Every structure is written in structure tokens, then in C-alpha cells.
Amino acid sequence: MGQVATKGRGWQGAVLKLLGGDDFELTVTGTEVVTDHYVRLEFTGGGLLAKRALHPTMWIRMWFDDAGKLHQRGYTLVDADPAADTFGIEFAIHDGIAARWAQHAEVGDTITATVMGSKFTMPGDGVRGWIIAGDPASLPAINSLLDAIEASDCPQTPATLWLEYQHESDKTLPLRARAQDTVHWVAREHDGAALVDAVRSSAVPAADHFGWVALDSVSTRAVAASLRNDYGIPKKSVKAQAYWIPGKSFA
Ligand SMILES: Cc1cc2nc3c(=O)[nH]c(=O)nc-3n(C[C@H](O)[C@H](O)[C@H](O)COP(=O)(O)OP(=O)(O)OC[C@H]3O[C@@H](n4cnc5c(N)ncnc54)[C@H](O)[C@@H]3O)c2cc1C
Known part of the structure; x- marks a missing residue:
């Protein structure tokens, strides 16, 4: 150094x-x-x-x-x-x-x-699936998660990916989804509410899943709440972090 x-x-x-x-x-x-x-x-x-x-x-x-x-x-x-x-x-x-x-x-x-501050440990073998919500800012992190699932003892564990896009070209970004993953691209509309609604309206019981969320600050809170309340994922199995603030510089 x-x-x-x-x-x-x-x-x-x-x-x-x-x-x-x-x-x-x-x-x-x-x-x-x-x-x-x-x-x-x-x-x-x-x-x-x-x-x-x-x-x-x-x-x-x-x-x-x-x-x-x-x-x-x-x-x-x-x-x-x-x-x-x-x-x-x-x-x-x-x-x-x-x-x-x-x-x-x-x-x-x-x-x-x-x-300073970066911390994440992969959950153990009990996880039956992943529900991941992000956008181009969190795509690098999502790819690192998909790589880590693939390298784990349970590489077959499927992920459902909810990805928000603002530009048509975002949908061509190099996403490392595997055959067993499901990918939903949702256009950013109504300040992010479109993606939040899409996640909510697709809720299924998923208490044995792990949730990972990194969107703008408002959507991150709303999607994390939906994963806990609508999908029944325990709080300790939801990792959520705001990646940017709509209409405002990040501090
Ligand atoms: C843990 C963590 C990891 C991150 N990793 C990445 C990464 O690998 N790649 C990456 O691109 N970003 C990443 N981000 C997000 C990035 O830090 C923010 O987008 C940051 O605000 C960009 O700074 P800026 O100076 O360009 O824009 P700012 O000065 O913060 O914002 C200027 C304007 O742009 C808007 N804006 C900011 N970010 C975005 C965005 N992503 N999409 C649309 N509008 C935006 C703001 O609302 C504001 O109006 C990460 C954030 C966190 C917290």
C-alpha cells in the first residue's frame, strides 16, 4: 500500500x-x-x-x-x-x-x-432457491453471486432474477444466468414502482429461499419488505442494500 x-x-x-x-x-x-x-x-x-x-x-x-x-x-x-x-x-x-x-x-x-464495510457470507446448504432483484449498478454483484452459487456445493440451486432496465441496451449486458435460472427484465417506470409491483404480484411461499436486493433506495426497501412479508423469507435470509438514491447524489 x-x-x-x-x-x-x-x-x-x-x-x-x-x-x-x-x-x-x-x-x-x-x-x-x-x-x-x-x-x-x-x-x-x-x-x-x-x-x-x-x-x-x-x-x-x-x-x-x-x-x-x-x-x-x-x-x-x-x-x-x-x-x-x-x-x-x-x-x-x-x-x-x-x-x-x-x-x-x-x-x-x-x-x-x-x-471498509463490505461484508457478505454465502448462506449454507439449506437454501432451496434465490430471489435476486437488481439493476445495471448491481449487475456486477449479481454476477459474482451467480458465480459463487455455481462454485458452491449446490450449483443446481436456481435463482429468480428481477432486473430493472432504463435503456434497451441494458438487456444485452453480460448476465451470468445459468440454465436453471429465471430472468425477468422490467422497464423502470413510475420511479421504480413497476419492478416492485412485478415482484409483489409474483409472490409464492419461499421461506426456504435466500433474498438479495440492490436497487435504488426506495425500491430496495419495498422489495426487501415484499420478500419478507409476501414470500415469507425470514429476515435473516434477506440481504438488502440501497445502491443509489433517485434524483440525488449518493452523499
Ligand atoms: C455497495 C455498492 C456497490 C455498488 N457497485 C456498483 C457497481 O459495481 N457499478 C455501478 O455502476 N454502480 C455501483 N453502485 C452504485 C453507485 O455507487 C451509484 O450509482 C453512485 O451514485 C454513482 O455515483 P455518481 O457520482 O455517478 O452519481 P451521483 O452523483 O451519485 O448521482 C447523480 C445522479 O445520477 C442518479 N444516479 C446515480 N446512480 C444511478 C444509477 N445507477 N442509475 C440511474 N441513475 C443513477 C442519481 O439519482 C442522481 O440524480 C454501487 C453502490 C453500492 C452502495
Whole structure:
């Protein structure tokens, strides 16, 4: 881990430092335009993967510069290779500081990331199926979950995927669904309510399933509640995290 710039992070940076968040300098080693609204960058981790153990859905806090002020945003490690300290990061593109940075990134560019707060353990053998709800921002995490299910002792466990799209091209994104999985793409309508309604109206008893939800903040809460109340999945078997805030920058 080299010396990295921490000036300009404000109170969030100070809190993360106090909590012991480690900083790493990432370097861009490759760029790929996946669709008109999705960019993938390759990175070396500046020692990140030597210091931190990998887990499915693992995410980091990247610091993006906006006129001298640094803003942290969560992004997910994709296809990480701990021995080589390399990984990809996939960016859903919208009008935001992080998305703009990704669109203009070039090989050799560097950016600081803090590792703090990412935690997920795969559930055990008792899970009979997965109900997963996400969108292009959480597609990288969903792919890492599907990879982890495939690599587990129960690779046949099916997943039902509820995926929200805003652009036609989102439906062509590289989703790692397997033959036993069911995929529903739902257009984002009524500020996300369309996907919430679709999940609710398809409810079946699923107490032995595991639920994983990462959408905008309002939809995340609503879908997680539906998985508990309408599908009967126990609270401890539902992992939900808001990935973005509609109409507002993420802190
Ligand atoms: C744990 C975690 C992991 C994440 N992993 C990824 C990842 O791997 N890839 C990825 O693309 N995103 C990921 N996200 C989401 C990403 O951090 C947010 O989308 C973030 O707000 C983007 O920052 P920004 O500076 O581009 O936009 P912001 O400044 O935060 O927002 C600007 C505007 O864009 C809108 N906006 C923000 N995000 C989205 C979106 N996804 N879709 C549509 N509109 C949006 C906001 O409502 C606002 O109006 C993750 C979030 C978390 C919490």
C-alpha cells in the first residue's frame, strides 16, 4: 500500500480513517465500452487484494474528484485475481461524477479507494432457491453471486432474477444466468414502482429461499419488505442494500 492523497475528503474521509479503513491506489490498465450506457475498466489494486480477502459482491469506496472535493462512491470488484492483484469494475452510466470519470478514464489513470464495510457470507446448504432483484449498478454483484452459487456445493440451486432496465441496451449486458435460472427484465417506470409491483404480484411461499436486493433506495426497501412479508423469507435470509438514491447524489 503506497501513500495516497486523502486531502479533500471532508467528514466522510475522517470517519473512515478513524474506523481504520485502508486506502489503496488503483491504476487503470484497460477500458471497454460494453454498451452505450455501460463501461468496464480493468485495474491493478495497489496491494488491495493482498491485504483484503475476497468475497462475493465485494465492494470498495472509490474517491472521485469534483473541483478539488473528493466524493466516495461504492463499486464492486469483478473477476478479481488475488495473486495478480487485478480486477475489473463495471460502471452503469448516468449523469454523475463517478460515471463521468469512468467514461473518460484512460490507461495509466489512478484513483484512490478505501476498503471498509463490505461484508457478505454465502448462506449454507439449506437454501432451496434465490430471489435476486437488481439493476445495471448491481449487475456486477449479481454476477459474482451467480458465480459463487455455481462454485458452491449446490450449483443446481436456481435463482429468480428481477432486473430493472432504463435503456434497451441494458438487456444485452453480460448476465451470468445459468440454465436453471429465471430472468425477468422490467422497464423502470413510475420511479421504480413497476419492478416492485412485478415482484409483489409474483409472490409464492419461499421461506426456504435466500433474498438479495440492490436497487435504488426506495425500491430496495419495498422489495426487501415484499420478500419478507409476501414470500415469507425470514429476515435473516434477506440481504438488502440501497445502491443509489433517485434524483440525488449518493452523499
Ligand atoms: C455497495 C455498492 C456497490 C455498488 N457497485 C456498483 C457497481 O459495481 N457499478 C455501478 O455502476 N454502480 C455501483 N453502485 C452504485 C453507485 O455507487 C451509484 O450509482 C453512485 O451514485 C454513482 O455515483 P455518481 O457520482 O455517478 O452519481 P451521483 O452523483 O451519485 O448521482 C447523480 C445522479 O445520477 C442518479 N444516479 C446515480 N446512480 C444511478 C444509477 N445507477 N442509475 C440511474 N441513475 C443513477 C442519481 O439519482 C442522481 O440524480 C454501487 C453502490 C453500492 C452502495
